[in-house]
Amino acid sequence: MNGIKEVNIPMEAMNEKVIEKLKRKYPDAVLKANEFRDELTIIIPKERIVEVCRFMKEDDELAFDFLADLCGIDMDTSENRFGVIYNLYSLKNKHRIRLKTFAEEEHPKVPTVTGIWGTANWHEREAYDMFGIIFEGHPDLRRMYMPEEFEYHPLRKEFPLMGIPGSLDLPKK
Protein backbone atom coordinates (compact mmCIF):
# COMPACT_ATOMS: atom_id res chain seq x y z
CA MET A 1 0.00 0.00 0.00
CA ASN A 2 0.93 3.64 -0.17
CA GLY A 3 3.32 4.70 2.52
CA ILE A 4 2.10 7.21 5.06
CA LYS A 5 4.91 9.62 4.26
CA GLU A 6 3.70 10.05 0.71
CA VAL A 7 3.11 13.70 -0.11
CA ASN A 8 -0.57 14.37 -0.55
CA ILE A 9 -1.81 16.63 -3.29
CA PRO A 10 -3.54 19.66 -1.73
CA MET A 11 -7.27 19.23 -1.53
CA GLU A 12 -8.18 22.18 -3.76
CA ALA A 13 -5.81 21.05 -6.49
CA MET A 14 -7.28 17.56 -6.38
CA ASN A 15 -10.82 18.92 -6.60
CA GLU A 16 -9.86 20.98 -9.63
CA LYS A 17 -8.22 18.00 -11.24
CA VAL A 18 -11.33 15.83 -10.78
CA ILE A 19 -13.64 18.40 -12.29
CA GLU A 20 -11.26 19.12 -15.16
CA LYS A 21 -10.81 15.46 -16.06
CA LEU A 22 -14.51 14.80 -15.80
CA LYS A 23 -15.40 17.77 -17.99
CA ARG A 24 -12.90 16.72 -20.61
CA LYS A 25 -14.16 13.15 -20.72
CA TYR A 26 -17.91 13.81 -20.34
CA PRO A 27 -18.55 17.47 -21.24
CA ASP A 28 -22.34 17.13 -21.05
CA ALA A 29 -22.49 15.02 -17.87
CA VAL A 30 -21.46 17.71 -15.40
CA LEU A 31 -24.65 19.65 -14.72
CA LYS A 32 -23.33 21.61 -11.79
CA ALA A 33 -20.38 21.53 -9.45
CA ASN A 34 -19.84 23.40 -6.24
CA GLU A 35 -17.40 23.42 -3.38
CA PHE A 36 -18.31 23.84 0.26
CA ARG A 37 -15.79 23.44 3.11
CA ASP A 38 -13.28 22.02 0.60
CA GLU A 39 -15.71 19.28 -0.42
CA LEU A 40 -16.60 19.00 -4.06
CA THR A 41 -20.14 18.07 -5.08
CA ILE A 42 -20.88 17.26 -8.71
CA ILE A 43 -24.41 16.83 -10.04
CA ILE A 44 -24.71 14.24 -12.79
CA PRO A 45 -27.84 13.36 -14.80
CA LYS A 46 -29.09 9.94 -13.78
CA GLU A 47 -28.74 8.50 -17.29
CA ARG A 48 -24.98 9.08 -17.12
CA ILE A 49 -24.32 8.16 -13.50
CA VAL A 50 -23.14 4.60 -14.15
CA GLU A 51 -20.56 5.51 -16.77
CA VAL A 52 -19.31 8.47 -14.73
CA CYS A 53 -18.96 6.26 -11.65
CA ARG A 54 -17.11 3.64 -13.67
CA PHE A 55 -14.75 6.29 -15.02
CA MET A 56 -14.14 7.65 -11.51
CA LYS A 57 -13.23 4.20 -10.28
CA GLU A 58 -11.22 2.93 -13.20
CA ASP A 59 -9.22 6.02 -14.10
CA ASP A 60 -5.71 5.44 -12.78
CA GLU A 61 -5.17 8.98 -11.64
CA LEU A 62 -8.50 9.52 -9.89
CA ALA A 63 -8.92 5.95 -8.56
CA PHE A 64 -12.03 6.43 -6.46
CA ASP A 65 -12.06 2.75 -5.63
CA PHE A 66 -13.99 3.00 -2.39
CA LEU A 67 -17.67 3.90 -2.13
CA ALA A 68 -17.81 5.22 1.41
CA ASP A 69 -21.49 5.90 1.47
CA LEU A 70 -24.59 6.06 -0.71
CA CYS A 71 -27.79 7.63 0.51
CA GLY A 72 -31.07 9.02 -0.68
CA ILE A 73 -32.48 12.46 0.02
CA ASP A 74 -35.95 13.96 -0.26
CA MET A 75 -35.67 17.55 -1.44
CA ASP A 76 -39.43 18.13 -1.11
CA THR A 77 -39.58 19.98 -4.45
CA SER A 78 -42.02 19.40 -7.27
CA GLU A 79 -39.24 18.81 -9.77
CA ASN A 80 -36.34 16.43 -9.13
CA ARG A 81 -37.70 15.53 -5.75
CA PHE A 82 -35.51 12.57 -4.85
CA GLY A 83 -31.76 12.57 -4.90
CA VAL A 84 -29.10 9.91 -4.56
CA ILE A 85 -25.76 10.90 -3.09
CA TYR A 86 -22.56 8.99 -3.67
CA ASN A 87 -19.70 9.74 -1.29
CA LEU A 88 -16.58 8.41 -2.97
CA TYR A 89 -13.16 7.94 -1.45
CA SER A 90 -9.86 7.23 -3.08
CA LEU A 91 -7.56 5.00 -1.09
CA LYS A 92 -4.68 6.08 -3.31
CA ASN A 93 -5.15 9.85 -3.11
CA LYS A 94 -6.89 9.84 0.27
CA HIS A 95 -9.46 12.19 -1.17
CA ARG A 96 -13.24 12.45 -1.00
CA ILE A 97 -15.70 13.76 -3.53
CA ARG A 98 -19.45 13.59 -3.79
CA LEU A 99 -21.62 12.80 -6.78
CA LYS A 100 -25.30 13.54 -6.84
CA THR A 101 -28.14 12.63 -9.13
CA PHE A 102 -31.85 13.34 -9.08
CA ALA A 103 -35.03 11.48 -9.93
CA GLU A 104 -38.59 12.65 -10.42
CA GLU A 105 -41.32 12.31 -7.81
CA GLU A 106 -43.50 9.74 -9.61
CA HIS A 107 -41.78 6.35 -9.69
CA PRO A 108 -38.26 7.57 -8.94
CA LYS A 109 -35.81 5.36 -10.76
CA VAL A 110 -32.03 5.50 -10.76
CA PRO A 111 -29.70 2.92 -12.33
CA THR A 112 -27.80 0.79 -9.86
CA VAL A 113 -24.05 1.02 -9.27
CA THR A 114 -23.78 -2.42 -7.66
CA GLY A 115 -21.81 -3.55 -10.72
CA ILE A 116 -19.09 -1.03 -9.89
CA TRP A 117 -18.89 -1.20 -6.11
CA GLY A 118 -20.34 -4.27 -4.40
CA THR A 119 -20.94 -2.27 -1.25
CA ALA A 120 -23.70 -0.31 -3.01
CA ASN A 121 -25.96 -3.34 -2.63
CA TRP A 122 -27.10 -2.74 0.93
CA HIS A 123 -26.87 1.04 0.69
CA GLU A 124 -29.28 0.99 -2.25
CA ARG A 125 -31.59 -1.37 -0.43
CA GLU A 126 -31.63 1.10 2.46
CA ALA A 127 -32.38 4.04 0.14
CA TYR A 128 -35.18 2.02 -1.46
CA ASP A 129 -36.59 1.19 1.96
CA MET A 130 -36.42 4.74 3.26
CA PHE A 131 -37.37 6.74 0.13
CA GLY A 132 -38.89 4.30 -2.34
CA ILE A 133 -36.22 5.00 -4.95
CA ILE A 134 -36.09 2.07 -7.37
CA PHE A 135 -32.57 1.10 -8.37
CA GLU A 136 -32.85 -0.42 -11.82
CA GLY A 137 -30.81 -3.55 -12.28
CA HIS A 138 -30.28 -4.16 -8.56
CA PRO A 139 -29.87 -7.92 -7.94
CA ASP A 140 -31.84 -8.11 -4.70
CA LEU A 141 -33.94 -5.01 -4.04
CA ARG A 142 -35.70 -5.78 -0.77
CA ARG A 143 -36.38 -3.60 2.24
CA MET A 144 -33.39 -3.23 4.52
CA TYR A 145 -34.84 -2.28 7.90
CA MET A 146 -38.61 -2.13 7.77
CA PRO A 147 -40.78 -5.27 7.63
CA GLU A 148 -41.60 -6.36 4.12
CA GLU A 149 -45.35 -5.80 4.60
CA PHE A 150 -44.75 -2.14 5.41
CA GLU A 151 -46.30 0.11 2.79
CA TYR A 152 -44.63 3.46 3.41
CA HIS A 153 -41.18 4.95 3.02
CA PRO A 154 -40.40 6.53 6.36
CA LEU A 155 -37.74 9.09 5.48
CA ARG A 156 -39.98 10.84 2.95
CA LYS A 157 -40.90 14.25 4.27
CA GLU A 158 -44.64 13.55 4.29
CA PHE A 159 -44.24 10.59 6.63
CA PRO A 160 -45.05 11.81 10.15
CA LEU A 161 -42.45 11.54 12.91
CA MET A 162 -44.82 9.60 15.19
CA GLY A 163 -45.50 7.03 12.46
CA ILE A 164 -48.83 6.00 10.99
CA PRO A 165 -51.08 4.17 13.46
CA GLY A 166 -51.96 0.70 12.21
CA SER A 167 -49.21 0.61 9.58
CA LEU A 168 -47.35 -2.11 11.45
CA ASP A 169 -49.24 -5.23 12.42
CA LEU A 170 -48.84 -6.33 15.99
CA PRO A 171 -48.27 -10.07 16.50
CA LYS A 172 -51.53 -12.04 16.62
CA LYS A 173 -52.31 -13.84 19.83
Next chain:
Amino acid sequence: MNQKPETITRKTKILEALENEHTSVSFNDPLESEMILNMGPQHPATHGVLRLLLKLDGETVLATVPELGYLHRGYEKLAENCTYHEFIPHTDRLDYLCPLSNNTAYVLAVEKLAGIECPPRAQYIRVLISELARISSHLVFLGSVAIEIGALTVWMWSFREREKLYDIFERIAGARFTTSYTRIGGVAQDITDETIAMIKTFIDEFPAELLQCEKLFNTNPIFIGRLDGVGLITREQAVDLGLTGPSLRACGVEHDLRHANPYLVYNEMDFNIPVYKDGDALARYYVRMNEMRESRKIVQQVLSKMPVGEIHTLCPKKVLPHKKRIYTKMEELIHDFMIVNFGIQQPVGEIYHAVESSKGELGFYIYSKGDGQPWRMKIRSPSFVNLQLLPLMMKGAMISDVVVIIGSLDPVMGEADK
Protein backbone atom coordinates in the same frame (compact mmCIF):
# COMPACT_ATOMS: atom_id res chain seq x y z
CA MET B 1 -65.71 -19.90 2.94
CA ASN B 2 -62.69 -21.95 3.82
CA GLN B 3 -59.99 -19.68 2.51
CA LYS B 4 -56.47 -20.55 3.50
CA PRO B 5 -54.78 -17.90 5.63
CA GLU B 6 -52.38 -15.91 3.47
CA THR B 7 -49.46 -16.12 5.87
CA ILE B 8 -49.09 -19.86 5.46
CA THR B 9 -49.09 -20.14 1.69
CA ARG B 10 -47.08 -17.03 0.91
CA LYS B 11 -43.33 -17.41 0.73
CA THR B 12 -41.69 -14.52 2.50
CA LYS B 13 -39.29 -12.34 0.56
CA ILE B 14 -36.39 -13.20 2.83
CA LEU B 15 -36.88 -16.89 2.06
CA GLU B 16 -37.03 -16.10 -1.63
CA ALA B 17 -33.75 -14.19 -1.35
CA LEU B 18 -32.16 -17.20 0.27
CA GLU B 19 -33.16 -19.35 -2.62
CA ASN B 20 -32.66 -17.06 -5.59
CA GLU B 21 -29.88 -17.53 -8.09
CA HIS B 22 -27.66 -14.77 -6.72
CA THR B 23 -27.46 -16.07 -3.23
CA SER B 24 -27.58 -19.81 -3.54
CA VAL B 25 -26.00 -22.71 -5.33
CA SER B 26 -27.96 -25.67 -6.57
CA PHE B 27 -26.75 -29.23 -6.79
CA ASN B 28 -28.18 -32.70 -6.80
CA ASP B 29 -28.86 -33.84 -3.30
CA PRO B 30 -29.70 -37.55 -3.19
CA LEU B 31 -29.51 -37.67 0.60
CA GLU B 32 -31.70 -34.59 1.05
CA SER B 33 -29.37 -33.30 3.71
CA GLU B 34 -30.14 -29.66 2.98
CA MET B 35 -31.90 -27.62 5.58
CA ILE B 36 -32.67 -24.03 6.38
CA LEU B 37 -31.77 -22.82 9.83
CA ASN B 38 -32.98 -19.61 11.39
CA MET B 39 -30.45 -18.04 13.76
CA GLY B 40 -31.44 -15.10 15.88
CA PRO B 41 -32.63 -12.41 16.36
CA GLN B 42 -32.61 -13.65 19.95
CA HIS B 43 -29.26 -15.38 20.07
CA PRO B 44 -26.36 -14.55 22.39
CA ALA B 45 -23.71 -14.89 19.68
CA THR B 46 -25.32 -12.43 17.30
CA HIS B 47 -24.23 -9.42 19.40
CA GLY B 48 -27.71 -8.08 19.79
CA VAL B 49 -30.50 -8.68 17.36
CA LEU B 50 -28.94 -9.84 14.11
CA ARG B 51 -31.00 -12.47 12.34
CA LEU B 52 -29.41 -14.91 9.94
CA LEU B 53 -31.03 -17.41 7.66
CA LEU B 54 -28.58 -20.18 6.92
CA LYS B 55 -28.88 -22.79 4.24
CA LEU B 56 -27.01 -25.84 5.38
CA ASP B 57 -25.80 -29.04 3.85
CA GLY B 58 -25.08 -31.15 6.87
CA GLU B 59 -22.79 -28.91 8.85
CA THR B 60 -21.59 -26.78 5.95
CA VAL B 61 -23.08 -23.36 5.32
CA LEU B 62 -24.13 -23.00 1.68
CA ALA B 63 -25.73 -19.58 1.80
CA THR B 64 -26.50 -16.89 4.32
CA VAL B 65 -28.98 -14.05 4.28
CA PRO B 66 -28.63 -11.52 7.10
CA GLU B 67 -31.82 -9.73 8.09
CA LEU B 68 -31.43 -6.38 9.81
CA GLY B 69 -33.82 -3.93 11.34
CA TYR B 70 -34.78 -5.48 14.65
CA LEU B 71 -33.22 -2.52 16.48
CA HIS B 72 -34.19 0.13 13.93
CA ARG B 73 -35.22 3.26 15.80
CA GLY B 74 -35.23 5.69 12.91
CA TYR B 75 -32.40 7.92 14.08
CA GLU B 76 -32.10 9.63 10.72
CA LYS B 77 -35.76 10.64 10.92
CA LEU B 78 -35.30 11.77 14.52
CA ALA B 79 -32.27 13.84 13.52
CA GLU B 80 -34.36 15.80 11.05
CA ASN B 81 -36.63 16.79 13.91
CA CYS B 82 -33.99 17.52 16.56
CA THR B 83 -31.76 20.53 16.94
CA TYR B 84 -28.07 19.75 16.48
CA HIS B 85 -27.52 19.75 20.26
CA GLU B 86 -30.52 17.54 20.95
CA PHE B 87 -29.12 14.77 18.81
CA ILE B 88 -25.92 14.29 20.83
CA PRO B 89 -27.51 11.85 23.36
CA HIS B 90 -28.83 9.77 20.45
CA THR B 91 -25.28 9.20 19.22
CA ASP B 92 -24.55 7.31 22.46
CA ARG B 93 -27.06 4.72 21.38
CA LEU B 94 -25.52 4.05 17.99
CA ASP B 95 -22.42 2.08 18.84
CA TYR B 96 -23.10 1.58 22.51
CA LEU B 97 -19.72 -0.02 23.13
CA CYS B 98 -17.82 3.21 22.45
CA PRO B 99 -20.27 6.11 22.88
CA LEU B 100 -17.47 8.60 23.44
CA SER B 101 -16.07 8.23 19.94
CA ASN B 102 -19.56 8.55 18.43
CA ASN B 103 -20.07 11.79 20.36
CA THR B 104 -16.78 13.04 18.97
CA ALA B 105 -17.58 11.98 15.41
CA TYR B 106 -20.95 13.70 15.43
CA VAL B 107 -19.80 17.04 16.83
CA LEU B 108 -16.83 17.08 14.44
CA ALA B 109 -19.26 16.81 11.53
CA VAL B 110 -21.49 19.56 12.91
CA GLU B 111 -18.48 21.78 13.58
CA LYS B 112 -17.24 21.25 10.07
CA LEU B 113 -20.62 22.39 8.76
CA ALA B 114 -20.64 25.37 11.10
CA GLY B 115 -17.06 26.25 10.24
CA ILE B 116 -15.80 26.33 13.82
CA GLU B 117 -13.08 24.44 15.62
CA CYS B 118 -12.77 23.62 19.29
CA PRO B 119 -9.83 24.94 21.38
CA PRO B 120 -6.64 22.85 21.73
CA ARG B 121 -7.39 21.45 25.16
CA ALA B 122 -10.78 20.17 24.00
CA GLN B 123 -9.13 18.62 20.94
CA TYR B 124 -6.70 16.72 23.13
CA ILE B 125 -9.52 15.63 25.42
CA ARG B 126 -11.45 14.34 22.40
CA VAL B 127 -8.49 12.31 21.20
CA LEU B 128 -8.06 10.97 24.72
CA ILE B 129 -11.67 9.84 25.06
CA SER B 130 -11.77 8.39 21.55
CA GLU B 131 -8.75 6.23 22.26
CA LEU B 132 -10.02 5.11 25.67
CA ALA B 133 -13.32 4.23 24.00
CA ARG B 134 -11.43 2.24 21.37
CA ILE B 135 -9.65 0.25 24.07
CA SER B 136 -12.94 -0.45 25.86
CA SER B 137 -14.61 -1.55 22.63
CA HIS B 138 -11.74 -3.84 21.65
CA LEU B 139 -11.83 -5.35 25.15
CA VAL B 140 -15.44 -6.31 24.51
CA PHE B 141 -14.32 -7.86 21.23
CA LEU B 142 -11.66 -9.86 23.07
CA GLY B 143 -14.14 -11.00 25.69
CA SER B 144 -16.84 -11.93 23.25
CA VAL B 145 -14.53 -13.86 20.93
CA ALA B 146 -13.23 -15.67 23.98
CA ILE B 147 -16.65 -16.64 25.26
CA GLU B 148 -17.82 -17.67 21.82
CA ILE B 149 -15.14 -20.31 21.63
CA GLY B 150 -15.65 -21.27 25.26
CA ALA B 151 -12.75 -19.48 26.97
CA LEU B 152 -14.42 -18.02 30.03
CA THR B 153 -11.28 -16.80 31.79
CA VAL B 154 -10.31 -14.20 29.21
CA TRP B 155 -13.87 -12.96 29.10
CA MET B 156 -13.72 -12.32 32.85
CA TRP B 157 -10.35 -10.62 32.61
CA SER B 158 -11.15 -8.36 29.70
CA PHE B 159 -14.42 -7.25 31.28
CA ARG B 160 -12.57 -6.51 34.51
CA GLU B 161 -10.27 -4.15 32.58
CA ARG B 162 -13.26 -2.59 30.86
CA GLU B 163 -14.83 -1.99 34.25
CA LYS B 164 -11.83 0.16 35.22
CA LEU B 165 -12.33 2.17 32.04
CA TYR B 166 -16.00 2.65 32.82
CA ASP B 167 -15.08 4.07 36.22
CA ILE B 168 -12.90 6.56 34.36
CA PHE B 169 -15.73 7.40 31.94
CA GLU B 170 -18.01 7.99 34.90
CA ARG B 171 -15.57 10.54 36.26
CA ILE B 172 -15.09 12.19 32.86
CA ALA B 173 -18.69 12.38 31.69
CA GLY B 174 -20.82 11.64 34.74
CA ALA B 175 -22.21 8.46 33.20
CA ARG B 176 -20.72 5.07 32.51
CA PHE B 177 -22.60 4.11 29.41
CA THR B 178 -24.61 6.96 27.94
CA THR B 179 -21.95 9.60 28.15
CA SER B 180 -23.16 12.45 25.86
CA TYR B 181 -19.91 14.13 26.72
CA THR B 182 -19.02 16.33 23.77
CA ARG B 183 -20.67 19.63 22.89
CA ILE B 184 -20.62 21.59 19.68
CA GLY B 185 -17.49 23.71 20.02
CA GLY B 186 -16.04 21.85 22.97
CA VAL B 187 -16.71 19.26 25.64
CA ALA B 188 -19.19 19.26 28.51
CA GLN B 189 -16.70 19.69 31.33
CA ASP B 190 -12.99 19.75 31.92
CA ILE B 191 -11.01 16.68 32.98
CA THR B 192 -9.80 16.94 36.57
CA ASP B 193 -6.33 16.00 37.82
CA GLU B 194 -7.82 13.10 39.78
CA THR B 195 -9.22 11.63 36.57
CA ILE B 196 -5.89 12.06 34.83
CA ALA B 197 -4.24 10.20 37.71
CA MET B 198 -6.78 7.39 37.27
CA ILE B 199 -6.08 7.20 33.54
CA LYS B 200 -2.33 7.11 34.21
CA THR B 201 -2.73 4.23 36.65
CA PHE B 202 -4.86 2.38 34.12
CA ILE B 203 -2.48 2.72 31.20
CA ASP B 204 0.49 1.80 33.39
CA GLU B 205 -1.14 -1.45 34.44
CA PHE B 206 -2.87 -2.24 31.17
CA PRO B 207 -0.02 -3.84 29.13
CA ALA B 208 0.62 -6.44 31.83
CA GLU B 209 -3.07 -7.35 31.94
CA LEU B 210 -3.23 -7.57 28.15
CA LEU B 211 -0.17 -9.81 28.17
CA GLN B 212 -1.92 -12.16 30.58
CA CYS B 213 -4.76 -12.58 28.10
CA GLU B 214 -2.34 -13.06 25.22
CA LYS B 215 -0.45 -15.73 27.12
CA LEU B 216 -3.65 -17.75 27.27
CA PHE B 217 -4.44 -17.24 23.59
CA ASN B 218 -1.45 -16.71 21.35
CA THR B 219 0.10 -20.13 21.82
CA ASN B 220 -3.13 -21.96 22.50
CA PRO B 221 -3.73 -24.61 19.80
CA ILE B 222 -7.49 -24.65 20.39
CA PHE B 223 -7.79 -20.90 20.03
CA ILE B 224 -5.57 -20.76 16.94
CA GLY B 225 -7.37 -23.74 15.42
CA ARG B 226 -10.77 -22.12 15.84
CA LEU B 227 -9.71 -18.80 14.30
CA ASP B 228 -7.01 -19.63 11.75
CA GLY B 229 -8.29 -19.55 8.17
CA VAL B 230 -11.88 -18.90 9.27
CA GLY B 231 -13.93 -16.21 7.55
CA LEU B 232 -11.34 -15.64 4.85
CA ILE B 233 -11.66 -12.63 2.55
CA THR B 234 -9.26 -11.14 0.08
CA ARG B 235 -8.11 -7.57 -0.14
CA GLU B 236 -10.08 -6.94 -3.34
CA GLN B 237 -13.31 -8.28 -1.89
CA ALA B 238 -12.85 -6.16 1.23
CA VAL B 239 -12.35 -2.92 -0.71
CA ASP B 240 -15.17 -3.73 -3.13
CA LEU B 241 -17.64 -4.40 -0.33
CA GLY B 242 -16.60 -1.36 1.68
CA LEU B 243 -15.06 -3.05 4.69
CA THR B 244 -13.39 -0.61 7.07
CA GLY B 245 -11.63 -0.60 10.40
CA PRO B 246 -9.56 -3.37 11.97
CA SER B 247 -11.17 -5.98 9.71
CA LEU B 248 -9.91 -4.11 6.61
CA ARG B 249 -6.44 -3.77 8.08
CA ALA B 250 -6.44 -7.52 8.65
CA CYS B 251 -6.68 -7.95 4.84
CA GLY B 252 -3.47 -6.08 4.17
CA VAL B 253 -4.91 -2.65 3.40
CA GLU B 254 -3.10 0.06 5.31
CA HIS B 255 -6.00 2.44 5.64
CA ASP B 256 -6.69 4.32 8.83
CA LEU B 257 -8.45 7.68 8.73
CA ARG B 258 -6.38 8.88 11.68
CA HIS B 259 -3.36 8.70 9.37
CA ALA B 260 -4.94 9.19 5.96
CA ASN B 261 -7.07 12.26 6.72
CA PRO B 262 -5.97 13.35 10.20
CA TYR B 263 -8.60 15.13 12.25
CA LEU B 264 -8.26 16.68 15.73
CA VAL B 265 -4.61 16.45 16.77
CA TYR B 266 -3.84 13.00 15.39
CA ASN B 267 -1.17 14.45 13.10
CA GLU B 268 0.88 15.30 16.21
CA MET B 269 0.66 11.77 17.55
CA ASP B 270 3.22 9.07 16.91
CA PHE B 271 1.59 5.69 16.42
CA ASN B 272 1.64 2.75 14.04
CA ILE B 273 -1.14 1.10 12.09
CA PRO B 274 -1.09 -2.65 12.67
CA VAL B 275 -1.62 -4.42 9.34
CA TYR B 276 -1.92 -8.16 8.77
CA LYS B 277 -2.20 -9.83 5.41
CA ASP B 278 -4.08 -13.05 6.09
CA GLY B 279 -7.64 -11.71 6.08
CA ASP B 280 -8.98 -14.34 8.45
CA ALA B 281 -10.44 -14.19 11.96
CA LEU B 282 -7.04 -14.71 13.56
CA ALA B 283 -5.59 -11.70 11.72
CA ARG B 284 -8.53 -9.60 12.87
CA TYR B 285 -7.81 -10.66 16.43
CA TYR B 286 -4.13 -9.69 16.13
CA VAL B 287 -4.95 -6.31 14.61
CA ARG B 288 -7.25 -5.43 17.46
CA MET B 289 -4.81 -6.59 20.14
CA ASN B 290 -2.08 -4.43 18.62
CA GLU B 291 -4.42 -1.50 18.19
CA MET B 292 -5.07 -1.47 21.92
CA ARG B 293 -1.34 -1.02 22.47
CA GLU B 294 -1.20 1.78 19.90
CA SER B 295 -4.17 3.48 21.55
CA ARG B 296 -2.35 3.28 24.85
CA LYS B 297 0.62 5.01 23.23
CA ILE B 298 -1.63 7.80 21.99
CA VAL B 299 -3.19 8.22 25.44
CA GLN B 300 0.28 8.55 26.95
CA GLN B 301 1.24 11.22 24.43
CA VAL B 302 -2.00 13.11 24.98
CA LEU B 303 -1.45 13.15 28.73
CA SER B 304 2.07 14.48 28.36
CA LYS B 305 1.18 17.12 25.76
CA MET B 306 -2.26 18.30 26.89
CA PRO B 307 -2.28 22.09 27.17
CA VAL B 308 -4.28 24.02 29.76
CA GLY B 309 -6.91 26.48 28.68
CA GLU B 310 -10.47 26.85 27.55
CA ILE B 311 -12.59 23.86 26.61
CA HIS B 312 -15.23 25.84 24.69
CA THR B 313 -14.58 27.87 21.61
CA LEU B 314 -15.67 31.49 21.62
CA CYS B 315 -18.62 31.59 19.23
CA PRO B 316 -21.75 32.64 21.15
CA LYS B 317 -24.20 31.98 18.32
CA LYS B 318 -23.20 28.34 18.03
CA VAL B 319 -21.73 27.20 21.34
CA LEU B 320 -23.78 26.74 24.50
CA PRO B 321 -22.59 29.18 27.20
CA HIS B 322 -21.53 28.17 30.71
CA LYS B 323 -24.40 27.69 33.17
CA LYS B 324 -22.86 30.17 35.58
CA ARG B 325 -22.88 32.88 32.96
CA ILE B 326 -26.43 32.09 31.84
CA TYR B 327 -27.67 32.87 35.33
CA THR B 328 -25.68 36.08 35.70
CA LYS B 329 -25.38 37.64 32.24
CA MET B 330 -28.20 38.84 29.98
CA GLU B 331 -26.41 38.19 26.68
CA GLU B 332 -25.64 34.56 27.54
CA LEU B 333 -29.22 34.02 28.70
CA ILE B 334 -30.52 35.15 25.31
CA HIS B 335 -28.07 32.95 23.45
CA ASP B 336 -28.91 29.95 25.59
CA PHE B 337 -32.62 30.50 24.94
CA MET B 338 -32.11 30.76 21.21
CA ILE B 339 -29.76 27.77 20.92
CA VAL B 340 -31.90 25.48 23.07
CA ASN B 341 -35.22 26.40 21.45
CA PHE B 342 -34.34 27.00 17.81
CA GLY B 343 -30.97 25.35 17.41
CA ILE B 344 -27.77 26.81 16.12
CA GLN B 345 -28.00 28.66 12.83
CA GLN B 346 -26.06 26.61 10.32
CA PRO B 347 -25.08 27.80 6.86
CA VAL B 348 -26.67 26.27 3.75
CA GLY B 349 -24.52 23.43 2.49
CA GLU B 350 -23.61 19.80 2.79
CA ILE B 351 -20.67 18.03 4.36
CA TYR B 352 -19.49 14.51 5.03
CA HIS B 353 -17.10 13.92 7.88
CA ALA B 354 -15.77 10.56 8.91
CA VAL B 355 -13.63 9.40 11.79
CA GLU B 356 -11.97 6.10 12.52
CA SER B 357 -14.11 4.58 15.26
CA SER B 358 -13.29 1.24 16.81
CA LYS B 359 -15.44 -0.57 14.21
CA GLY B 360 -14.35 1.37 11.13
CA GLU B 361 -15.28 4.50 9.27
CA LEU B 362 -18.04 6.28 11.15
CA GLY B 363 -19.27 9.10 8.95
CA PHE B 364 -21.99 11.70 9.16
CA TYR B 365 -23.40 13.29 6.02
CA ILE B 366 -25.36 16.43 6.82
CA TYR B 367 -27.41 18.45 4.35
CA SER B 368 -28.41 21.79 5.79
CA LYS B 369 -30.94 24.27 4.45
CA GLY B 370 -29.91 26.83 7.03
CA ASP B 371 -32.37 25.79 9.76
CA GLY B 372 -31.77 24.75 13.33
CA GLN B 373 -32.22 21.12 12.28
CA PRO B 374 -30.46 19.20 9.55
CA TRP B 375 -32.58 18.69 6.43
CA ARG B 376 -31.08 15.25 6.03
CA MET B 377 -28.56 13.41 8.10
CA LYS B 378 -27.13 10.09 7.02
CA ILE B 379 -25.15 8.00 9.45
CA ARG B 380 -22.56 5.87 7.68
CA SER B 381 -22.23 3.19 10.31
CA PRO B 382 -19.29 0.82 9.96
CA SER B 383 -21.08 -2.18 11.46
CA PHE B 384 -23.82 -1.97 8.84
CA VAL B 385 -21.40 -2.03 5.94
CA ASN B 386 -19.11 -4.63 7.53
CA LEU B 387 -22.03 -7.01 8.02
CA GLN B 388 -22.47 -7.07 4.27
CA LEU B 389 -19.43 -9.34 4.07
CA LEU B 390 -21.05 -12.03 6.21
CA PRO B 391 -22.53 -14.07 3.31
CA LEU B 392 -19.14 -14.10 1.60
CA MET B 393 -17.25 -15.11 4.72
CA MET B 394 -19.73 -17.79 5.67
CA LYS B 395 -19.88 -19.56 2.34
CA GLY B 396 -18.45 -23.00 2.88
CA ALA B 397 -17.80 -22.50 6.58
CA MET B 398 -18.81 -24.99 9.23
CA ILE B 399 -21.75 -24.15 11.45
CA SER B 400 -19.49 -23.90 14.48
CA ASP B 401 -17.50 -21.19 12.69
CA VAL B 402 -20.55 -18.97 12.29
CA VAL B 403 -20.30 -17.48 15.76
CA VAL B 404 -16.54 -16.99 15.36
CA ILE B 405 -17.03 -15.14 12.07
CA ILE B 406 -19.66 -12.83 13.53
CA GLY B 407 -17.49 -12.27 16.58
CA SER B 408 -14.41 -11.49 14.51
CA LEU B 409 -16.30 -8.82 12.55
CA ASP B 410 -17.38 -7.30 15.87
CA PRO B 411 -20.68 -5.74 14.77
CA VAL B 412 -22.85 -3.69 17.08
CA MET B 413 -26.47 -3.85 16.08
CA GLY B 414 -27.38 -0.51 17.63
CA GLU B 415 -25.17 1.05 14.99
CA ALA B 416 -26.02 -1.30 12.12
CA ASP B 417 -29.76 -0.83 12.58
CA LYS B 418 -29.66 2.88 13.44
